[in-house]
Amino acid sequence: MITLKINGLPVTVDKGATLLEAIRFLGFHVPTLCHMEGLSPMGACRLCVVEIGNGNNNKLVSSCTYPAQEGLNVRTSSTRVMNARKMIIELLLATAPQSKTIQDIAAKYDVRRQRFRQRYESCILCGLCVRMCEEQMMAKAIGFRGRGDRRSIGTPFDSKSEKCRLCGGCLYVCPACELRCTYTEPDKAVCGGCANLSPPCLINYDDVMCYMDPCVACELPKE
Amino acid sequence: MSADSIRKIIDDTRDQPANIIVVLEDIQAKFGYLPEESLRVVAEETGQSLVDIYGVATFYKTFSLKPRGQHRVSVCLGTACHVRGGPSIEKAFQRALNCKTGETTDDKKFTLETVACLGACALGPIVVVDQHYFSKVTIDDVRRVVRKTLEGLDKVDITKDKSVFPVEIICSRCAHSLMDPTFLIDDYPSVRVTIYFERMHGWLRLSSVYGSYNIESEYEIPMDAVVNIFCPHCHTELKGNIPCPECHAPMVSMVVRGGGVVQICSRRGCKGHMLDVTGMN
Numbered sequence: 128m129i130t131l132k133i134n135g136l137p138v139t140v141d142k143g144a145t146l147l148e149a150i151r152f153l154g155f156h157v158p159t160l161c162h163m164e165g166l167s168p169m170g171a172c173r174l175c176v177v178e179i180g181n182g183n184n185n186k187l188v189s190s191c192t193y194p195a196q197e198g199l200n201v202r203t204s205s206t207r208v209m210n211a212r213k214m215i216i217e218l219l220l221a222t223a224p225q226s227k228t229i230q231d232i233a234a235k236y237d238v239r240r241q242r243f244r245q246r247y248e249s250c251i252l253c254g255l256c257v258r259m260c261e262e263q264m265m266a267k268a269i270g271f272r273g274r275g276d277r278r279s280i281g282t283p284f285d286s287k288s289e290k291c292r293l294c295g296g297c298l299y300v301c302p303a304c305e306l307r308c309t310y311t312e313p314d315k316a317v318c319g320g321c322a323n324l325s326p327p328c329l330i331n332y333d334d335v336m337c338y339m340d341p342c343v344a345c346e347l348p349k350e
Numbered sequence: 351m352s353a354d355s356i357r358k359i360i361d362d363t364r365d366q367p368a369n370i371i372v373v374l375e376d377i378q379a380k381f382g383y384l385p386e387e388s389l390r391v392v393a394e395e396t397g398q399s400l401v402d403i404y405g406v407a408t409f410y411k412t413f414s415l416k417p418r419g420q421h422r423v424s425v426c427l428g429t430a431c432h433v434r435g436g437p438s439i440e441k442a443f444q445r446a447l448n449c450k451t452g453e454t455t456d457d458k459k460f461t462l463e464t465v466a467c468l469g470a471c472a473l474g475p476i477v478v479v480d481q482h483y484f485s486k487v488t489i490d491d492v493r494r495v496v497r498k499t500l501e502g503l504d505k506v507d508i509t510k511d512k513s514v515f516p517v518e519i520i521c522s523r524c525a526h527s528l529m530d531p532t533f534l535i536d537d538y539p540s541v542r543v544t545i546y547f548e549r550m551h552g553w554l555r556l557s558s559v560y561g562s563y564n565i566e567s568e569y570e571i572p573m574d575a576v577v578n579i580f581c582p583h584c585h586t587e588l589k590g591n592i593p594c595p596e597c598h599a600p601m602v603s604m605v606v607r608g609g610g611v612v613q614i615c616s617r618r619g620c621k622g623h624m625l626d627v628t629g630m631n
């Protein structure tokens with residue numbers, strides 16, 4: 128067991144717990160974007176920053192990946208944290224302003240404008256979809272490709288994946304693409320359920336792990 | 351490409367720890383690029399997922415998924431080379447080869463690429479063609495480099511070539527000069543180090559001239575022997591931090607006075623080097 132202090136309050140957590148878990152255990156709020164229960168933490172978005180340490184020795188860390196340590200002194204809303212958090216929100220807004228998730232976070236933290244060059248990316252490289260696909264869907268159909276400003280998400284060679292089970296999990300968790308399947312191009316539709324009026328998941332797959340909402344395919348009555 | 355040849359490469363590298371990278375390097379060495387089919391075979395044979403392999407293949411700049419030309423031209427656009435005019439050298443190559451960066455000429459002779467810092471900043475702008483380094487390249491040099499490459503870079507006469515330059519090597523630990531003005535190789539002071547191999551201990555002198563592979567030693571060093579190299583002043587082993595890209599033997603690392611690092615392979619006869627300033631090959 129590890130005892131640490133969050134905003135001055137002591138809390139005891141299991142070894143291996145992250146700061147975020149300790150913080151949430153006490154009920155303090157820290158915003159997150161790339162963190163999701165059931166998926167391994169990745170620390171990609173930095174939105175969950177908190178300040179740790181004392182005196183000259185303090186620093187900002189991402190709470191979703193930082194392991195709880197004995198005697199650590201954590202601040203979740205110091206001026207430094209608030210400034211860093213706002214900056215990160217601005218950067219997210221600069222990257223994908225069309226994202227409802229990001230807009231909501233910005234509204235909540237009263238960020239109304241951002242100071243960077245505006246872009247309209249459909250992906251913020253949070254890696255949620257990749258982890259969803261690998262860890263919950265056991266498919267490993269999509270992954271990170273390239274690096275630096277060429278980093279992107281997709282299938283190998285951008286070709287249709289044999290591993291993809293068309294579960295829609297990746298779309299479901301994505302905070303940026305907000306790309307609900309609309310079945311405009313049959314090739315690109317996620318499951319085709321709306322078009323063929325039969326539950327494709329049940330025909331094609333033994334295990335139904337559909338995360339699409341409101342994909343109604345599997346709720347259709349069986350013959 | 352045949353699936354069998356890929357399988358053989360995988361078998362040959364089974365005992366290596368950083369397996370995937372080694373396998374991909376070997377495939378690339380064999381075909382000049384990573385054919386799509388080969389990555390699928392690697393995935394099948396190693397049991398690793400194609401997504402991960404594709405991720406590695408697209409992460410590292412050494413790997414190419416498109417066929418490359420016979421000669422690879424890399425223009426350094428690291429910070430130092432950038433301020434010394436790297437981008438205009440890049441443009442000059444684009445004009446001279448009539449191809450864009452990252453692409454291959456129509457006759458499949460050249461592929462033009464850029465790199466970020468080759469560790470020889472003091473000698474920039476640096477251009478590397480097939481592992482041959484050209485220093486302080488000017489726009490006027492560009493056509494000459496292209497012409498030389500077509501003539502065959504190995505034929506370059508090192509004593510007449512203007513791009514040949516002697517460098518001053520120092521120990522990375524104690525910063526003593528390793529230059530020996532009393533012992534000339536290629537008419538320039540040689541680089542003196544201490545070597546140890548097969549329980550023998552003695553001196554070795556390397557040419558300080560770019561492109562020269564001349565060495566002299568107290569002992570006859572057999573081909574393929576891997577030697578340990580030490581600073582004669584502080585006796586620190588001059589160890590590089592990466593294995594030889596060619597043969598995976600440890601690299602020997604030395605510092606160029608004024609900036610830059612030379613890494614050479616510690617295996618006699620191997621052409622692996624990160625900066626071909628000295629040659630003990």
Ligand code: SF4
Pocket residue numbers: 256259260261264266267268269290291292293294295296297298
């Ligand atoms: S639809 Fe499901 S299996 Fe296919 S890429 Fe998305 S998460 Fe992976």
Ligand code: SF4
Pocket residue numbers: 249250251252253254255256257280297300301302303304
């Ligand atoms: S596609 Fe969406 S979920 Fe996947 S990394 Fe990009 S933003 Fe995150």
Ligand code: SF4
Pocket residue numbers: 295308309310316317318319320321322339341342343344
């Ligand atoms: S049922 Fe939903 S997820 Fe499936 S193709 Fe139609 S719209 Fe897309």
Ligand code: FES
Pocket residue numbers: 158159160161162169170171172173174175176189190191192
């Ligand atoms: S939630 Fe912690 S870095 Fe994204």
Ligand code: FES
Pocket residue numbers: 426427428429430431432466467468469470471474475476
């Ligand atoms: S910047 Fe070109 S060698 Fe360092």
Ligand SMILES: [Zn+2]
Pocket residue numbers: 521522523524525526581582583584585586
């Ligand atoms: Zn020394």
Ligand SMILES: [Zn+2]
Pocket residue numbers: 594595596597598599615616617620621622
């Ligand atoms: Zn070597």
